[in-house]
Amino acid sequence: MDSSTISLHFQSYATESVADTEMNQTFDIAIVGAGMVGAALATGLAQEGFQVALIDRETLAPFDPDSTPDLRVSALSAGSERLLRHWGAWGAIESMRLCPYRRLAVWEALSPMLARLLPDGFNRTVFDATKLGRSHLGHIVENGVTQRALWEAARSQARVTLIQGHEVRSLEQDPDTATLQLDDDRLIKASLVIGADGARSPMREMAHIGLNRDQYAQQALVATVAHEGPAQDITWQAFQPSGPRAYLPLAADRDTAWASLVWYDHPDCIKTLLSLSDDDFLKAVQQAFPSELPHLTRVTARGSFPLFRGHAQRYFNGRVVLAGDAAHTINPLAGQGVNLGFQDAEALIHHLTNARTQGQDIGGEAALSAYERERRPANQRMMLAMDLFYHAFSNARPPLHFARNIGLALAGHLPFARDEVARYAMGLDEGLSARLLRWLDRRLPAFPIT
Ligand SMILES: Cc1cc2nc3c(=O)[nH]c(=O)nc-3n(C[C@H](O)[C@H](O)[C@H](O)COP(=O)(O)OP(=O)(O)OC[C@H]3O[C@@H](n4cnc5c(N)ncnc54)[C@H](O)[C@@H]3O)c2cc1C
Structure with missing residues (x-):
């Protein structure tokens, strides 16, 4: 086995990953992309008893406490903190920065x-x-800190096999299995492949899932x-x-x-x-x-x-399902991208665990469409909210200028609006209410996105 592969599955449970040969391995679930969302999924799924392969083309250097802060940082909401605690990663974040x-x-x-x-x-x-x-x-929190903490949490799970420094070359699907070929010709077979490989998502393309994209x-x-x-x-x-x-x-x-x-x-x-x-x-x-x-x-x-x-036209095709930026990329204006990705992870873990409990196929239509039904409208609402902010504030027309200042004042001074916006910003509610968004949408002029 390659020296960059850290294999950590020693324990048998409901299912066990199987090494057919040195080059072929079978898992319940293969996750492509060990960014913040992929690593969270691997940890949460292993906690539920799934055998997971977690694959990333990058490697991660250990945290250096004397380093200056990374360029990439994210505002993590109180809701994300709760999830990261549940996945066992928050302590490591606290011990870094x-x-x-x-x-x-x-x-x-x-x-x-x-x-x-x-x-x-x-x-x-x-x-x-x-x-x-x-x-x-x-x-x-610096993205690198959150990712390292989640890798540490994933590594502590015996059911996670972390394959780093290798990228996926191709995908094949048959009625029972999805097979990934890595750049060293290794074959990874699984009942389900999760594409958590970021905004440009090669898995999304390999699974022939279209993207609605606006610049x-x-x-x-x-x-x-x-x-x-x-x-x-x-x-x-x-x-x-x-x-x-x-x-x-x-x-x-x-x-x-x-x-x-x-x-x-x-x-x-x-x-x-x-x-x-x-x-x-x-x-x-x-x-x-x-x-x-x-x-x-x-x-x-x-x-x-x-x-x-960018919003994927559907969240799954066959045995491939998308999560995080691979499924949706939003304007970072209100710092919600990875917070939504963690909510995807929580929902997907829930629906896959349910499917297994009910004896269903974890790569089947029932489980994956339940996930899509939960997350697609929620992510769509957040995208709409970001577009409203973007269009309302990137415009110098005096009536709109006046209206948005009144809007800011109302958001801060009316207790019901302030509480709703605050709960949304803290991640305690998943988005502004559909009612509030529809109200705003009707009152703002329609703009092309650019
Ligand atoms: C300027 C800016 C500010 C932001 N601020 C915030 C914020 O304050 N709060 C917030 O919540 N969000 C913020 N975001 C959004 C946030 O950064 C993203 O939502 C988040 O990084 C997405 O995580 P991910 O794990 O889905 O994808 P990524 O972080 O893109 O991870 C994808 C992983 O997949 C791997 N990969 C890709 N292709 C392959 C392949 N073929 N084989 C193997 N591995 C592969 C990559 O190496 C990578 O590790 C911001 C974004 C920007 C641009």
């Missing part, structure tokens, strides 16, 4: 005229954990920065017509407060920002961001991400 945030603020840069008309802070919505009777609203006119520039003053416990987003500017606090080390900044703008602007020297970049950020931004001292990483919305 995380930053709780207790307050979340959203506002729009006002025109001088509107600023004169509206009372100070009128359109600023602040959610405060203490007012909701909670210690925090969520955590900002947004903005791109996101993400930067890791050090700043003066103490570590912050607030995350904020200030909207501008050309796109929002966001501040996400990161775990501080002994003498430095760190943050992740996101600057959404036209691709030409993002390209220019990426070409600047570190000093000029810091000056540009300090000028363009609101005065709430602490004084920046250093930038250690910068990168840009194209923004698109």
Whole structure:
């Protein structure tokens, strides 16, 4: 067996993975993609007694506590924290690095005229954990930290075989089995293949599942920065017509407060920002961001991400089912992507466990369509919510400008709206209610996506 294969199944249970030959292995479930969502699925499915192969083309270096923070970070909701605790990964995240945030603020840069008309802070919505009777609203965690913690959790499960550093070359399906061929010619057979291989998902293509895709006119520039003053416990987003500017606090080390900044703008602007020297970049950020931004001292990483919305036309075909970004990619505006992916994982684990209990085929239509019926509308609602935000705030027309400031004020000042939005942001509800979204949708003008 390849030295990069860590085989951890020593124990027999309901089923056992079977090595037909050195090159062929049979599992209940093969998961392609060991990102945050794939690794969560492997752990949760093994906890339920399934034999799982978890395959990723990348390898992961051990966590280095002296490293500067990664560029890729995610706001993990309280709902995701609950799931990560259940999968046994939260302790490892805590022992590496995380930053709780207790307050979340959203506002729009006002025109001088509107600023004169509206009372100070009128359109600023602040959610405060203490007012909701909670210690925090969520955590900002580096994606690499969450992924490492989940790999550790998966490795601790005897029923998980982690195959890293290998990619899937081809897929074949027959009525009873799906067979994956890896790049070293190994054959992995399973009753079900889960494609958790990200937004570009080769598994989605191999399973002939189409994608509805739309490109947004903005791109996101993400930067890791050090700043003066103490570590912050607030995350904020200030909207501008050309796109929002966001501040996400990161775990501080002994003498430095760190943050992740996101600057959404036209691709030409993002390209220019990426070409600047570190000093000029810091000056540009300090000028363009609101005065709430602490004084920046250093930038250690910068990168840009194209923004698109993609939704798989169906969530399964034959014995292949999709989860996470492979099934849906949404605008990161409200930081919901991986939180939705963890909800997919929870639902899929539930429906597969149910199917097995009822003696059904885990790769069969009944189990997979139950999963699709639960998750597709929920993910669709969140995409609609992000589109409403995007279109409402990326527009300088005065009536809309005024309307959205009233909207922000209402969201912050009316208790029913504030509670609903806060529960949604914390991941305690899976989305804004369909009623609220339909109401907003009817009142906003229709826009093409770009
Ligand atoms: C700028 C930005 C900010 C964001 N902020 C947030 C946030 O605050 N909160 C939030 O919830 N979400 C956020 N997101 C979204 C979040 O990053 C994604 O939803 C999440 O990373 C998706 O996880 P995943 O496991 O589904 O896919 P991925 O993280 O893409 O993992 C896919 C895995 O599959 C592997 N793979 C791919 N192809 C193959 C193959 N053929 N064979 C083997 N392995 C393969 C890859 O190596 C990778 O490890 C943000 C996204 C962006 C762009």
